[in-house]
Structure formats: C-alpha cells, structure tokens
Amino acid sequence: xxxxxxxxxxxxxxxxxxxxQTTVSLVLNSRYDAGVRxxxxxxxxxxxxxxxxxxxxxxxxxxxxARRNRIIGVFTYEAVFPSGTRDFYQPFLAGxxxxxxxxxxxxxLLTSAPVVDGRRRIFHDGNRxxxxxxxxxxxxxxxxxxxxxxxxxxxxxxxVGRRADAGGPVPxxxxxxxxxxxxxxxxxxxxxxxxxxxxxxxxHAESRGxxxxxxxxxxxxTGVAGLVLAGDTxxxxxxLPALVxxxxxxxxxxxxxxxxxxxxxxxxxxxxxPTAVSVVALGDPTWPTTAEIDFTGFRxxxxxxxxxxxxxxxxxxxxxxTDPRRLLRCRRHRGASLTPPPG
Amino acid sequence: xxxxxxxxxxxxxxxxxxxxQTTVSLVLNSRYDAGVRxxxxxxxxxxxxxxxxxxxxxxxxxxxxARRNRIIGVFTYEAVFPSGTRDFYQPFLAGxxxxxxxxxxxxxLLTSAPVVDGRRRIFHDGNRxxxxxxxxxxxxxxxxxxxxxxxxxxxxxxxVGRRADAGGPVPxxxxxxxxxxxxxxxxxxxxxxxxxxxxxxxxHAESRGxxxxxxxxxxxxTGVAGLVLAGDTxxxxxxLPALVxxxxxxxxxxxxxxxxxxxxxxxxxxxxxPTAVSVVALGDPTWPTTAEIDFTGFRxxxxxxxxxxxxxxxxxxxxxxTDPRRLLRCRRHRGASLTPPPG
DNA sequence: TCAAGGTGGTAATACGAATTACCACCTTGA
DNA sequence: TCAAGGTGGTAATTCGTATTACCACCTTGA
Numbered sequence: 149x150x151x152x153x154x155x156x157x158x159x160x161x162x163x164x165x166x167x168x169q170t171t172v173s174l175v176l177n178s179r180y181d182a183g184v185r186x187x188x189x190x191x192x193x194x195x196x197x198x199x200x201x202x203x204x205x206x207x208x209x210x211x212x213x214a215r216r217n218r219i220i221g222v223f224t225y226e227a228v229f230p231s232g233t234r235d236f237y238q239p240f241l242a243g244x245x246x247x248x249x250x251x252x253x254x255x256x257l258l259t260s261a262p263v264v265d266g267r268r269r270i271f272h273d274g275n276r277x278x279x280x281x282x283x284x285x286x287x288x289x290x291x292x293x294x295x296x297x298x299x300x301x302x303x304x305x306x307x308v309g310r311r312a313d314a315g316g317p318v319p320x321x322x323x324x325x326x327x328x329x330x331x332x333x334x335x336x337x338x339x340x341x342x343x344x345x346x347x348x349x350x351x352h353a354e355s356r357g358x359x360x361x362x363x364x365x366x367x368x369x370t371g372v373a374g375l376v377l378a379g380d381t382x383x384x385x386x387x388l389p390a391l392v393x394x395x396x397x398x399x400x401x402x403x404x405x406x407x408x409x410x411x412x413x414x415x416x417x418x419x420x421x422p423t424a425v426s427v428v429a430l431g432d433p434t435w436p437t438t439a440e441i442d443f444t445g446f447r448x449x450x451x452x453x454x455x456x457x458x459x460x461x462x463x464x465x466x467x468x469x470t471d472p473r474r475l476l477r478c479r480r481h482r483g484a485s486l487t488p489p490p491g
Numbered sequence: 492x493x494x495x496x497x498x499x500x501x502x503x504x505x506x507x508x509x510x511x512q513t514t515v516s517l518v519l520n521s522r523y524d525a526g527v528r529x530x531x532x533x534x535x536x537x538x539x540x541x542x543x544x545x546x547x548x549x550x551x552x553x554x555x556x557a558r559r560n561r562i563i564g565v566f567t568y569e570a571v572f573p574s575g576t577r578d579f580y581q582p583f584l585a586g587x588x589x590x591x592x593x594x595x596x597x598x599x600l601l602t603s604a605p606v607v608d609g610r611r612r613i614f615h616d617g618n619r620x621x622x623x624x625x626x627x628x629x630x631x632x633x634x635x636x637x638x639x640x641x642x643x644x645x646x647x648x649x650x651v652g653r654r655a656d657a658g659g660p661v662p663x664x665x666x667x668x669x670x671x672x673x674x675x676x677x678x679x680x681x682x683x684x685x686x687x688x689x690x691x692x693x694x695h696a697e698s699r700g701x702x703x704x705x706x707x708x709x710x711x712x713t714g715v716a717g718l719v720l721a722g723d724t725x726x727x728x729x730x731l732p733a734l735v736x737x738x739x740x741x742x743x744x745x746x747x748x749x750x751x752x753x754x755x756x757x758x759x760x761x762x763x764x765p766t767a768v769s770v771v772a773l774g775d776p777t778w779p780t781t782a783e784i785d786f787t788g789f790r791x792x793x794x795x796x797x798x799x800x801x802x803x804x805x806x807x808x809x810x811x812x813t814d815p816r817r818l819l820r821c822r823r824h825r826g827a828s829l830t831p832p833p834g
Numbered sequence: 835t836c837a838a839g840g841t842g843g844t845a846a847t848a849c850g851a852a853t854t855a856c857c858a859c860c861t862t863g864a
Numbered sequence: 865t866c867a868a869g870g871t872g873g874t875a876a877t878t879c880g881t882a883t884t885a886c887c888a889c890c891t892t893g894a
Contacts, residue, residue, distance in 0.1 A: 155621075157880060158881065159880080168845080169844095169880085169881080170846095170882085170883085173880095173883085174883095179882090184843090184883095185840090185841060185843075186842070186843075187841085187843085190842080202614070204618055204621070206881075208551055208554045208880080210880080211881095212849045213849055213881055213882045214881090218619070227592075248603070249570075253603055254602055254603045254619055256597055256598070256600075257598040258597050259588055259598055260592075260596055271547070276550045276562070276597055278498075278547070279550045279562075500850060500851085502851095510873080510874090511873075511874050513853085513876095514872090514874080516850095516851060516853085517852090519852095520852075522853085527853095527872090528870090530872060530873085548850085549850055551850080552850035552851045553851060554851095554879090555851075555878085555879045556851055556853080557851090557852075557879095
C-alpha cells in the first residue's frame with residue numbers, strides 16, 4: 149500500500165510514454181519556440197501519462213535552472229521566542245502574508261537563523277535565505293554590516309522600517325515617525341504646553357532616532373522649550389520628580405509600553421495624568437502591556453507596511469521602477485492623555 | 492560598487508585556491524571518512540579563500556543531492572484572507588514557529604496554493620510543497636483525496652487536528668474533543684440539567700464530528716435526554732423557542748462564535764443566560780466576535796498542538812518511533828454561563 | 835537528382851554541490 | 865626490486881529540469 153519511495157521524474161514519464169526526457173519537459177512547458185515542435189499525438193500521450201502518474205515538477209531542480217522560485221524570505225532580527233515581541237510583529241506579518249497570497253508567492257520564514265549577542269544573523273553557516281528570490285527584513289535593530297553586505301551583493305531585499313544607507317541605498321517601507329511626532333508636538337503646543345520632554349531609551353535604531361529627531365525638529369519649529377532624556381524604564385521613572393519640578397507639562401514617550409508605569413509613578417508623586425501632566429505614546433507598544441489609560445499618540449500602519457514592503461520587493465524582482473524607499477503616514481490616535489496644561 | 496551579479500560557487504573557490512571543486516566540498520563538509528584525506532595546509536588555504544569571499548553553499552543545489560533541507564512546509568486549508576479566521580489560527584502558527592526555532596528549521600508558508608471551491612489545494616500545477624522535507628497541515632476541512640495521496644506517496648506530514656484514515660493512518664496532533672465535551676456534559680448533569688441540546692453546523696469535519704460524538708456518547712453514559720440540531724447560525728437561532736418549550740435547559744454550542752447571538756435571542760425570548768438557560772461553548776471562537784458573557788466551555792491547546800505537530804514531524808523525518816497520532820487534553824474554562832437549571 | 839526547407843524529435847549540457855571510484859606518488863619491508 | 869600500504873588529491877557522476885544544438889527523415893520543386 150505504501151507508495152513508491154522515489155519521486156516520479158520526467159525520466160519516468162519519458163520511459164512510460166516512449167519519448168525522451170527533453171520531450172516531456174517541452175510538453176510541460178508548452179515551448180513552441182521556433183525550432184521546437186512536438187506532434188499533437190505525442191503531446192497527448194505524454195500529458196496522459198503525466199495525469200495518470202500525478203507527476204509534478206520538482207521545485208528544487210527547477211530552481212537550479214531558472215533563477216526564480218516565487219519564494220520570498222522573511223527574516224526577523226529580534227528573536228521571537230521567548231521574548232514577548234510577537235504581538236508587535238504579527239500585523240507586519242499579516243500584511244506580508246496578504247501580499248504574498250495575492251502575488252502567488254510562498255513565504256520562507258527564516259526561523260533557523262542562529263541568535264548571536266541577542267540578535268539573529270542573516271549570514272551564517274548553512275544560511276538559507278538565498279533559497280528565496282528576495283527577502284523582507286523585519287526588526288528594530290538590524291546589523292549594518294549585514295545590510296551592507298546584502299546591498300553590495302545586489303541581493304534583492306526590502307526592509308520594513310526605514311534604514312540608513314549601508315554602502316548604498318537600502319530599500320525600505322517605513323513609518324513617518326518625524327511627521328507623526330511633529331504633529332503631536334504641534335498639538336501639545338496648541339493646547340498651551342510650553343515645556344516638553346522626550347523620554348527614550350537612547351537606542352541608535354532608526355525607528356527610535358527618527359522619533360527623537362522629529363521631536364527636536366518640532367521644538368525648533370514651534371520655538372518651545374524641551375529636553376531629551378535617555379535611559380531604561382527604571383531610569384526614566386526615577387527622573388520624573390526632577391522633570392515635574394522643572395515645569396515640564398508634557399511627556400513624549402518613545403516606548404509606549406512604558407507609559408503606564410510612568411503614569412503610575414506620576415500619580416504617586418501627586419501629579420496625575422492627564423490633569424497635571426500629559427503623556428503622549430509614540431507608537432504601538434513593542435511588548436504586551438495592560439494600560440488603564442487610553443494614551444494619546446499614533447498608530448504605526450504595521451499591516452500596510454508589510455503589504456507595501458512585499459509590493460516593493462515584487463517591483464525590484466520584476467525590475468520595474470518604483471520608489472524603493474517609502475515612508476507611510478501614521479494615523480493619529482486621539483486618546484485621553486493629552487489635555488491642556490494645568491493653571 | 493555593486494558586487495558581482497553571479498554567485499560565488501565552489502568552482503570559484505577551487506580556482507582561487509588552486510584545488511578542485513571536490514576538495515572544496517570535502518573541506519566544507521569536514522569529510523574525513525576512510526579513503527578521503529586532505530592535507531591540513533590545503534584545508535587552511537581553502538578555508539581562507541572561503542572566508543575572504545564569504546562563500547555560502549547554495550541550498551538549492553544542496554537539496555538536489557541531499558534529501559534533507561531543514562525546511563518544513565506549513566499548509567493552511569482555509570484561505571486566510573480575506574476571511575477572518577486569522578486570529579484563530581495564529582496560536583497554532585506560534586507553536587509551530589516556536590518548535591521550528593528550537594529544531595533549527597525554516598518554515599515555508601505555502602501561501603501560493605490556489606483556492607478552488609473555497610478551499611486551498613495542495614496538489615496543483617507548480618506546487619512547491621515538495622521543497623520542504625515535510626509538511627504541517629492546518630485547517631478544519633481537509634480534502635480526503637489529497638490526504639490519501641500524501642499518505643500513498645509516503646510524503647511525511649502531520650495534521651494539526653485529528654483526521655480519519657485516508658487509505659492509511661494519518662499522523663496528527665489533535666484536541667480531545669470527545670473528552671472535553673463529555674466532561675462538560677457530566678458537569679451539567681451534576682448541576683441538575685436533564686434535557687440537553689447540541690447546536691451544530693452539521694459539518695463533516697472531524698473537529699466538528701468529534702464534538703458531536705462526544706456529546707451523544709456522554710448522553711448515553713449519563714442516561715439523560717438530549718437532542719442534536721444541525722443548521723447555520725440563523726437556523727439555530729430560529730429553533731430556540733421550540734427548544735425552550737421542549738424543556739431544554741442547557742445548550743452545547745459547537746461554534747463558540749455563535750454563543751452571543753444565541754444568548755441575545757434567548758434574552759429577547761425572556762429566557763436569560765444563564766439563569767433560565769445554560770450555554771456551553773465547545774472551544775474557542777473560529778472567527779472574531781465580541782462576547783458580553785464569559786461563556787463556560789473549554790480552551791483548545793492550540794499553541795501546544797502546533798508545537799507537538801512539529802515534534803511528531805521531526806520524529807517522522809528522523810524515522811524515530813513516536814506515537815504519530817496524539818490527542819491533547821483541552822483545558823476547561825469555568826466561565827459563567829453554566830449554572831443549575833431554574834426551579 | 836539534389837538542394838532547400840519543413841517536421842519531429844533527441845543528445846548533450848548546464849545549474850551547484852556531494853559522493854564514489856580511482857589515480858599518482860611516496861615509503862617501507864622483505 | 866617490487867608488492868603492500870599509506871597519502872593527497874582529482875575526474876566523473878549524480879540529483880531533476882530546462883535549453884541549445886543538432887540530426888534524421890520527408891516533401892517539394894527545378
């Protein structure tokens with residue numbers, strides 16, 4: 149009952165229908181180029197045998213000859229397990245999947261990439277990303293060296309999230325963080341805030357830096373005072389009393405998952421959010437949290453970023469001309485934590 | 492600046508280090524079998540050139556010779572877009588991913604499979620599932636014919652969810668629906684319910700049938716009266732008055748996403764849940780819904796099913812002996828919709 | 835009768851890595 | 865001196881498909 153262990157090949161089909169392997173291949177690919185002709189009867193016979201045996205071409209062998217596979221690699225820099233960032237990345241993946249389905253592509257999730265120094269590596273012994281026609285890169289902290297290498301080798305890839313040049317332009321579909329932050333700063337100023345603070349982690353990742361830059365640029369544009377703090381969550385919390393004493397009335401928080409903890413501490417200090425201090429969340433939480441307050445901020449168009457990244461990759465592979473660097477607008481989230489300052 | 496378009500091959504390495512392609516391959520694979528020897532100096536020289544060029548073996552060519560790829564295919568029967576079943580399947584995928592990461596495997600999401608008659612097809616022109624060493628199958632309604640073909644061909648695969656034999660045993664990791672349903676029936680009977688009803692869609696899918704069978708078996712075991720209804724949501728809702736009139740006090744609902752609608756209608760009819768009628772949800776909602784009531788029922792161990800499916804597949808591929816058919820226990824969810832009957 | 839052109843196919847090869855079979859050279863011992 | 869055995873490597877082949885180059889045969893027309 150157990151079927152044949154060995155796969156059916158074109159050679160088998162050829163033998164069964166009394167022709168050569170070449171003929172089988174020609175029939176399968178309907179090649180009627182100049183100089184290649186197959187008699188209709190022969191064609192029929194071959195097709196019949198193919199149908200009987202249920203033969204399907206081996207995609208691996210196919211890929212050996214053709215350059216295309218219709219397989220797109222998806223590489224996630226941050227290790228997904230056991231860290232809790234999965235929920236954050238899920239919408240990106242949903243967008244990528246949706247696009248792949250439309251394009252008729254399969255997705256190769258490069259889950260096998262080893263983790264070195266807390267970060268996945270694209271280049272490593274036995275890496276398999278080249279099996280794909282191209283790659284979508286996901287993750288906050290990408291390795292500049294690896295990026296540069298991909299660029300230098302001319303490997304088709306698109307980053308989800310803006311990336312600085314790495315020995316050449318890096319194709320990306322990112323979120324317009326500077327624009328989104330500037331809009332919120334303008335809103336705070338319009339409400340009467342005159343001393344603002346940016347609370348960040350000091351990360352060099354573009355997604356973080358872009359927020360910071362957007363903040364400082366907006367300060368200059370509006371002419372109000374502001375300061376930029378860097379530190380981990382605990383450090384930021386510790387600096388809250390000084391900030392309040394300094395007359396700061398609005399906090400712009402880089403990592404939205406920190407907001408609730410900051411608000412809790414502010415309440416303890418006798419400065420409840422938003423009546424005493426306003427808090428703005430710059431994006432979606434990177435890790436799961438529970439928030440009692442509906443924080444004002446913006447939403448990263450994650451799904452759309454995934455979708456368009458695939459679109460750009462498709463264009464790159466087809467050698468069509470598209471803008472390979474796109475910034476998408478973030479949707480503002482009204483929320484309830486940005487109100488006029490007291491007094 | 493743009494690097495070489497052509498990939499670096501073993502042939503290139505061989506040329507650069509003055510040896511044959513064979514030698515390069517031997518060095519790379521550290522083959523020191525009897526009869527194969529490479530001088531340490533030669534080895535060093537080759538390794539140096541490899542490091543300089545950043546050569547990595549082409550996984551496609553590799554797969555041509557070796558039989559293993561360390562790539563596992565994931566096939567989802569139900570089309571994921573635009574239908575809203577994504578949330579339901581996500582935990583399965585999370586488990587599969589987690590396992591893949593541990594096993595050092597990549598995952599090939601077969602998103603390209605065409606949809607015919609509302610169902611994805613594994614076998615189709617240009618299918619690529621054979622690129623993978625084996626496959627995990629996901630989805631409520633699988634095609635018996637395709638399953639049988641996979642079994643007959645000896646292709647290694649594991650179904651997430653129990654499947655009936657298809658010309659041979661089908662490896663699966665399923666949920667113990669009969670057990671879970673029986674437990675809930677027993678609980679209802681213990682609380683005093685004497686007339687129960689099963690409200691289902693009449694689907695022939697194993698996941699549905701197993702719940703139904705569990706229900707009827709539990710009726711027999713406990714000796715109480717019960718009836719089984721089949722129909723879509725609207726039809727089931729329409730039959731509520733008759734059920735209540737008939738003295739039924741507990742409803743066992745196959746599709747948890749239907750529960751709220753049924754409860755709403757019951758409230759309209761003057762039989763609020765759970766005071767007048769108890770409602771039991773047999774699993775997790777297959778599509779997104781909002782429920783005001785915390786329905787009593789059970790949780791499908793989705794993530795664990797995904798994890799173990801990969802485990803079983805790994806064992807199959809390694810030709811280890813494992814039980815290729817596993818049923819996992821469902822965790823009971825206490826909830827608030829199963830209470831003693833009125834009176 | 836033979837060149838021209840059409841018809842229907844096949845042999846050979848490429849793709850890149852792995853593996854098998856074998857070879858040329860050297861040393862050793864009797 | 866020469867068989868035995870060790871050393872260090874290579875040529876050839878394999879995997880399955882696609883493609884190119886070519887061939888054998890037939891018909892036609894002058």
